[in-house]
Amino acid sequence: MMSTNACQELPCAVAAMPDVAKQPLAGAKGTLNWVGMSQIELPVFLRSAKGDRVQTLARVQAYVNLIDPNSKGIHMSRLYVALDTILGMNDLTPEVLRGTITQFVDTHGGLSDAAYLECRFDYFERRNSLLSDNSGWKNYPVKVAATLRHGQIDTEVSVEVPYSSTCPCSAALARQLIQEGFRETFGDASVVDANTVFDWLGTTNGIRATPHSQRSIAQVRVKLAEKVRTLPITSLIDQVEEALKTPVQATVKREDEQEFARLNAANLMFCEDAARRLKNALNDDISVRDFWLRVNHMESLHAHDAVAVVVKGVEGGYRDDPREYVHPT
Structure with a gap:
């Protein structure tokens, strides 16, 4: 009879861990999109x-398709390893996005030939005040994504930029009330003392109406040209804010608030006007192959929002879908 010690000295057979994914598929068969x-x-x-x-902290989605109808599923741990070793260790660039989704497919030979990767995060920019010598942090929600289909990789950047919009119709109606107030106060006199009018304009009776304005959001999604090597998040934000002229502010002193009011009066716009401004700005950007944008004016007069949507209009490009584009989860 073998002693206990002798048994312990013999090599022990280690049972292989079961891999259910490699077992034959017994249920319904079929391919899957993601x-x-x-x-x-x-x-x-x-x-x-x-x-x-x-x-920064990103919330990530990672997918491949399943083209083998007889396979139980994909190897999700291989997606996570690619995220950890490539995406998590390097600067987030179009090249890193492409390398990550390429590994998604390479590690699923025979199972997948398409991949999708998405990162959502808050992008903080320090922005100068309009006039005063101050600055403050502003947060812009950003999404970057890469898609691999039919051997082609598309890289996208999406950003939301808040701004202020003042209604042109409301401004015209407010001006009419101010004109009527002037006539009520000064009558039909052909000559009116300038200082008297100046003082009157500084009273609540002088400016008896103000146009309504509202916080608004521009949602911009662009497909980058292949030559782009960095994610143009800051430059995209700059283009949007420069086109609209009335971005919301961070640190504000009285002179900044007054300048903000002046900019709103000088840039009256319906949602259609805002969308056209952004379309013209992005049409001139050679780093952008295609774009989809939606402007949302969150009305202060109405309980609903005013919305305009426009795409660049390239063949096979973004569709003019009015919904904010969200990849299926």
């Missing part, structure tokens, strides 16, 4: 406009 993971929390690195390396 399989993967969503709401993955992953720290990623970004480069600021000044070149500083900044780490």
Whole structure:
């Protein structure tokens, strides 16, 4: 009879861990459009406009398709490993996005030939005040995504930019009331003392009506040209704010608030006007192959919003879908 010690000295056979994914598929068979993971929390690195390396938290979606109808499923751990070793360790650039989704497919040989990767995060920019010598942080929700289909990779950047919109119709009606107030006060006199009018305009009776304005959101989604090597988040925000002229502010002193009021009066716009401004700005950007944008004026007069949507109009490009584009989770 073998002793206990002798038994312990003999090599023990280690049972192989079961891999259910490799077992024959017994249920319904068929291909699937996307399989993967969503709401993955992953720290990623970004480069600021000044070149500083900044780490932020991204919420990630990672998918591949399943083209083998007889396979039980994909290897989700391989997607996560690619996210951890490529996306999580390098600066977030179009090249890194392309490398990550390429590995998604390469590690699923025979199972997948398409991939999708999406990162959503808050992008903080320090913005100068309009007139005063101040600055403050502003947050812009950003989504970057890469799609691999039929051997072609598309890289996209989406950003939401808040701004103020003042209604042209409301401004005209307010001006009419001010004119009527002037006539009521000064009558039909052909000559009116300028100082008296100046003082009157500084009273509540002088400016008896103000146009309604509202906080608004521009949702901009662009498909980048292949030559682009960095994510143009800051430049895209700059283009939107420069086109609209009335971005919301961070640190505000009285002179900044007055300048903001002046800019609103000088840039009266319906949602249609805002959409056309952005369309013209993005049409001139050679780094943008295609764009989809939606402007949302969150009405202060009405309980509903005013919306305009426009796309660049390239063949096979973005559709003029009025919904905010959200990849299926």
